[in-house]
Amino acid sequence: xxxxxxxxxxxxxxxxxxxxxxxxxxxxxxxxxxxxxxxxxxxxxxxxxxxxxxxxxxxxxxxxxxxxxxxxxxxxxxxxxxxxxxxxxxxxxxxxxxxxxxxxxxxxxxxxxxxxxxxxxxxxxxxxxxxxxx
Amino acid sequence: xxxxxxxxxxxxxxxxxxxxxxxxxxxxxxxxxxxxxxxxxxxxxxxxxxxxxxxxxxxxxxxxxxxxxxxxxxxxxxxxxxxxxxxxxxxxxxxxxxxxxxxxxxxxxxxxxxxxxxxxxxxxxxxxxxxxxxxxxxxxxxxxxxxxxxxxxxxxxxxxxxxxxxxxxxxxxxxxxxxxxxxxxxxxxxxxxxxxxxxxxxxxxxxxxxxxxxxxxxxxxxxxxxxxxxxxxxxxxxxxxxxxxxxxxxxxxxxxxxxxxxxxxxxxxxxxxxxxxxxxxxxxxxxxxxxxxxxxxxxxxxxxxxxxxxxxxxxxxxxxxxxxxxxxxxxxxxxxxxxxxxxxxxxxxxxxxxxxxxxxxxxxxxxxxxxxxxxxxxxxxxxxxxxxxxxxxxxxxxxxxxxxxxxxxxxxxxxxxxxxxxxxxxxxxxxxxx
Numbered sequence: 001x002x003x004x005x006x007x008x009x010x011x012x013x014x015x016x017x018x019x020x021x022x023x024x025x026x027x028x029x030x031x032x033x034x035x036x037x038x039x040x041x042x043x044x045x046x047x048x049x050x051x052x053x054x055x056x057x058x059x060x061x062x063x064x065x066x067x068x069x070x071x072x073x074x075x076x077x078x079x080x081x082x083x084x085x086x087x088x089x090x091x092x093x094x095x096x097x098x099x100x101x102x103x104x105x106x107x108x109x110x111x112x113x114x115x116x117x118x119x120x121x122x123x124x125x126x127x128x129x130x131x132x133x134x
Numbered sequence: 135x136x137x138x139x140x141x142x143x144x145x146x147x148x149x150x151x152x153x154x155x156x157x158x159x160x161x162x163x164x165x166x167x168x169x170x171x172x173x174x175x176x177x178x179x180x181x182x183x184x185x186x187x188x189x190x191x192x193x194x195x196x197x198x199x200x201x202x203x204x205x206x207x208x209x210x211x212x213x214x215x216x217x218x219x220x221x222x223x224x225x226x227x228x229x230x231x232x233x234x235x236x237x238x239x240x241x242x243x244x245x246x247x248x249x250x251x252x253x254x255x256x257x258x259x260x261x262x263x264x265x266x267x268x269x270x271x272x273x274x275x276x277x278x279x280x281x282x283x284x285x286x287x288x289x290x291x292x293x294x295x296x297x298x299x300x301x302x303x304x305x306x307x308x309x310x311x312x313x314x315x316x317x318x319x320x321x322x323x324x325x326x327x328x329x330x331x332x333x334x335x336x337x338x339x340x341x342x343x344x345x346x347x348x349x350x351x352x353x354x355x356x357x358x359x360x361x362x363x364x365x366x367x368x369x370x371x372x373x374x375x376x377x378x379x380x381x382x383x384x385x386x387x388x389x390x391x392x393x394x395x396x397x398x399x400x401x402x403x404x405x406x407x408x409x410x411x412x413x414x415x416x417x418x419x420x421x422x423x424x425x426x427x428x429x430x431x432x433x434x435x436x437x438x439x440x441x442x443x444x445x446x447x448x449x450x451x452x453x454x455x456x457x458x459x460x461x462x463x464x465x466x467x468x469x470x471x472x473x474x475x476x477x478x479x480x481x482x483x484x485x486x487x488x489x490x491x492x493x494x495x496x497x498x499x500x501x502x503x504x505x506x507x508x509x510x511x512x513x514x515x516x517x518x519x520x521x522x523x524x525x526x527x528x529x530x531x532x533x534x535x536x537x538x539x540x541x542x543x544x545x546x547x548x549x550x551x552x553x554x555x556x557x558x559x560x561x562x563x564x565x566x567x568x
Contacts, residue, residue, distance in 0.1 A: 006333045008316060010387075011285040011422075017174035020145070023480060023503045060484055073318050078333060080317065085480045085504070093483035096395070098253065099245035099442050099458025101483050103391040105316075105333045 002109040003045075007035075007055065007079045009087035009103060032084025036069040038076045045112060052113040055079070057090040057106055063113055079108065138539040143168055144220070144424030144519035145175040147529030148286045148293070155539045162520070162539055169287035176539075179500060179517040186544045188512045196513075196545065196553065203472070203496040203511045204557030210470030212446070213238040216459040217476030217498075218433075219426035222524025222536060225547035226425070226432040229474055232555045234436075235562060237446040239468070242429035243476050244441040245458040247387055250396035251419045252430065252440045253454055257396075258403040263382070263416040264530045265292075270299030271414075274378035276312040278402060279336060279388020280420045283320035289420070290324055294384065301379070310374060314339065315388060327371065332362045337394045339363070340401040346372040347408045381415040387422075421529040424519070428527035463489045471495035472554075474547060475515070479504035496554070498547055513550045516542035524548070 018028025035055065037047065047053070049067045064086055074080055081087040090108060091101050138155040143165075155176060156164035165176035187199035194202075207213050215233045218226050219242050226242075233240035244252060268275070275294050282289035290296055295306055302308035313325040314336075322328045331339050338360040345352055346368060354365040361368070375381055383406060389398040402417060409415035421427050430440040437443045439452035442459075455461055459478065462468040463486035471490060475498055479487050490508075497509035500517040516522040521542035525533050545553075559565075 008333065010281065010317075013170050013284045013287065016145070016171045016285070020171075020174040020178040022178070022501050023477065071318070073320075075316075075318075075330065075332075078316065083481070088481050088487075089484055091483045093460060093464030093485040095455055095458065095460055097455030098395045099241075099249045099454035099460060100390060100395050101246070101460055102393055102395075103246070104388065105392045 002056070002111040005055075005077055005079045005108055005110050007057075007081065007087075007090065007106040007108045009081045009083050009091075009106075012082045015082035015084065028084070031082045033086050034065050034067050034081070036067050036074060036080040038072075038074040038078065039068045040076050042066065042068045046115060047112065048116050051115050054111045054113050055090060056109045056111070057092070059092040060089040062086045062089050079110070136539070138537055141165075141176075141537045141539060142519050142526065142534055143172040143175060144526055144536070145171045146286050146424060147421035147427060148288055149424060149526055149528040149534050150288055150292060151534050157539050160540055171287055176520060179520045181521070181540065181542060182500065182514055182544065184502065184514045186514050188509075190510060196550075199511050199513060200550070200553035200557045203554045204561055206470050206494045206496060206510060207232075207236050207238070207472060207554070208558055208561050210236070210468075212462070212468050213470045213472070214459060214462055214468040215240045215472045215474065216242070216478065217474035218242040218429040219244065219423035220475040220518065221429075221498075221547040222425060222518050222522070222526055223428045223432050223533070224524045225474070225518075225551055226429055227436065228548055228551040228555055229472075230433055230436040232472070232551060232558060233443075234445050235555065235558050235564065237448070238472075239442070239444050239446075239457045239459070239462060240433060240437070241442050241457065241459045242426060242433065243423060244426055244430055245454065246460060246481070247422055247426065248390055248419045249441055249454055249458065250390040251385075251399045253396040254399035254403050258400050258407065260403055261406050261410060261416050262418060262530075264532055265294070265418075265528065267380075267416075268382050268418075269293050269297040271301045271380040272382045273302055273308055274310050274312070274374060274381040276314065276381070276383040277321055277325075277420075278314045278383055278385040279316075279392070280384055280386025281315070281317075281319040281321045282384070282420060283324065285386070285422065286420055289384075294382070295324060310378075312371065312374075329363055329367065329371070334393050335361055336389055336392060336398045337401050339368075340398070340405050342368050343372055343375075344401065344405050344408055347376070347405065347412070375409060375415070376412040378413055378415070381409060381413065383415075383417045384420045385417065386420045390419075418530060425526040427529055427531055428525070428533075431527055431531065460486050463487075469493050473497040473505055473509070474551070475499050477503045477505045479508060498550055500544075514544045515550060516544045516546045518547065522546040522548075
């Protein structure tokens with residue numbers, strides 16, 4: 001069953017280094033195609049790193065791998081993705097007269113797509129696919 | 135081997151100009167003093183083994199590229215020019231000229247980073263200073279919706295927290311650092327105080343501080359309900375802000391990209407203005423790209439406005455939401471584009487990307503990106519600050535010269551834009567001015 005979350009795309013050092021390595025480099029693609037959850041949310045949803053979830057906003061949907069946020073970096077109910085192609089697919093085009101699409105604090109629904117069997121860690125985190133708004 | 139002293143890093147708005155580069159066989163092999171982002175910037179921008187010009191994906195001479203680009207831009211009814219934030223000021227200047235000749239929109243990536251800050255600045259004003267003043271004077275340093283530990287890694291050590299300055303001789307010991315954010319980011323480790331507010335509650339939190347600055351009585355329950363922080367903690371922070379000798383708030387896209395946008399930044403700029411009734415207080419946006427601040431400056435010198443400028447009527451008009459790139463693309467209005475060192479095919483909303491993919495456009499970039507791949511004409515350009523010189527503006531509006539370390543077989547942004555401009559002027563019968 002899908003659950004509501006607030007998504008915050010943002011910069012990370014690895015994403016920044018990935019830009020210099022190239023937008024098609026493994027470093028950039030890996031970093032921008034993983035969603036981070038609070039460890040409490042990971043535990044509650046029975047998720048381990050590498051499991052795949054679907055995020056849907058009013059403007060698009062993507063499937064990507066999950067990873068637990070470091071320590072208590074994220075409060076429960078908040079997701080984080082390094083800026084990139086997938087995070088932008090969830091963003092609406094309406095700028096409300098400002099030129100700036102609402103790019104942080106997005107309302108999304110999270111649905112688990114694949115979950116590792118109990119006691120077995122998921123595969124290496126790596127994003128899967130994005131879809132334009134349907 | 136060649137050593138380049140005091141090279142300038144153009145990855146982020148810190149624009150650190152104290153980097154020592156070691157060059158061997160036309161490759162940068164060391165970038166001393168650079169942060170993790172700077173090292174990745176210098177070591178990954180070697181000479182690209184790609185054609186300098188591709189037309190419809192096929193290698194072509196530069197002159198043919200200039201002609202085709204001019205043809206695309208001159209035949210359009212609503213051309214747009216976008217990007218500019220990773221180009222030196224000299225190239226930005228040519229891009230604005232080009233926009234003027236063809237009656238285009240000219241817009242930088244400011245519109246999707248600190249554009250709302252620019253709007254707020256026009257509405258409220260900005261109490262500002264240079265980073266040198268921060269290094270020498272600031273004893274209360276706040277970061278709001280900004281995570282420099284990851285986005286501007288030398289911010290703390292070079293400018294804001296660690297330097298031993300004229301009025302803060304003990305450096306970090308003489309300063310108090312406050313972070314306000316939704317996430318407990320890596321920057322929080324550097325803070326003395328952390329205020330973790332719920333998502334989309336920045337405006338309420340800033341307004342609470344404005345009320346406290348004006349000694350307005352507040353309902354403690356409502357404050358905690360609206361900001362997630364007890365009133366007593368906000369009161370303590372305000373006391374510290376009032377008793378600081380020199381306070382500064384650096385803010386990031388946590389404010390500008392979140393619902394409220396320019397209202398959030400207007401609130402923050404107004405708070406800082408209010409604080410000057412009590413002590414010296416300043417505010418600065420932590421700008422991202424290496425010369426996004428230069429783009430604001432150059433576009434303002436030339437048109438009177440910083441971004442989102444329309445030149446179709448022969449005089450500049452400014453209207454964010456109407457002339458900004460995300461909007462002109464998503465609404466399907468633009469019918470040709472010139473993208474200068476930016477990657478809208480990765481970073482804009484899907485509707486904007488889909489429209490850009492459906493119109494002819496020209497792209498300049500040192501690297502191959504999703505945007506250059508889908509361009510009708512793609513130019514591989516020399517990386518600024520590494521393979522070509524010029525001037526950039528640091529995030530505090532201080533201009534800094536570039537000291538390139540390598541020669542490049544590829545043209546600079548400026549050379550390409552001047553080539554396109556020359557062809558545009560020929561097509562329009564515009565002669566050279568003395």
